[in-house]
Amino acid sequence: MEFNTSFESKLEIDSNYEDGAVITSLDFAHNLQFYETPPTVNMDYRRAVDLAIQRHQVLLAVEMAGRRFPKFSENYMKFLDGQLREINFQIAISS
Numbered sequence: 001m002e003f004n005t006s007f008e009s010k011l012e013i014d015s016n017y018e019d020g021a022v023i024t025s026l027d028f029a030h031n032l033q034f035y036e037t038p039p040t041v042n043m044d045y046r047r048a049v050d051l052a053i054q055r056h057q058v059l060l061a062v063e064m065a066g067r068r069f070p071k072f073s074e075n076y077m078k079f080l081d082g083q084l085r086e087i088n089f090q091i092a093i094s095s
Helices: 045-068 074-086
Strands: none
Touching (some): 045 074
16 A cells, blocks of 8 residues: 655635635645554454444543543542443553
8 A cells, every 4th residue: 555645735625605715725734644654464344343442432431531530530540440341441540
């Protein structure tokens, strides 16, 4: 797989927004790729889906903990540890 790393990309949008905003020839100042060197490991679809589901569960646990307790407090860490153990996350928080 080959990735284009040039910054010559242009965004040209001719829009009819209600506020009259029109974007033309906007140069992208940053490279938006995630990796400097793309991964070379092949992963099957099922494994990718499993990882995505697990990631979603972890994010939900972190969000719930953040809504219930001040971040990084003892209660927050205990709650988050319990949630991660409940979803059988491989790395649980130890206190």
